[in-house]
């Protein structure tokens with residue numbers, strides 16, 4: 001009963017995301033451009049990722065910590081924002097959702113990004129740091145906190161420098177032109193499309 005409920009909820013959430021061709025999500029900017037293309041092209045393969053227990057565990061952890069922060073700080077959870085950029089002569093919308101947004105006593109914004117991980121090796125991960133830097137740009141926030149919950153360590157890192165717009169435009173160009181696939185060498189190892197991908201790193 002519970003398993004069915006969790007999986008149904010996860011699937012509904014996944015299917016509710018309809019991708020508009022002029023919208024680029026912040027999460028897309030920090031991952032393999034070719035994988036984004038394949039997720040649209042091979043939806044039946046893509047959907048299997050929804051049932052990954054580690055992803056479900058991460059979702060539940062987000063819900064828990066977001067609720068705790070909302071109840072104890074001047075905080076909102078799952079806050080959306082969008083901003084336009086010009087890429088290769090066209091307007092694209094960069095859209096993102098901060099896990100938690102806190103306003104401090106001076107009305108300055110703090111973005112909190114929650115991450116779960118199987119291990120605490122190599123923290124903070126560079127793609128998580130860049131993601132938070134893009135949120136700082138998107139929300140015009142002063143401060144970012146990257147929180148990790150792992151079986152071995154619960155820790156946090158401050159990230160206070162927003163990513164510059166020129167780099168964000170370059171990352172968007174990567175997606176549009178399928179340049180720099182994969183974005184990080186480790187991505188192919190965990191990619192459901194590695195069986196069909198010409199750019200796979202072996």
Ligand code: SF4
Pocket residue numbers: 032033034035038181182187188189191192193194197198199200201
């Ligand atoms: S196998 Fe590697 S290059 Fe190909 S889509 Fe997956 S992550 Fe990208």
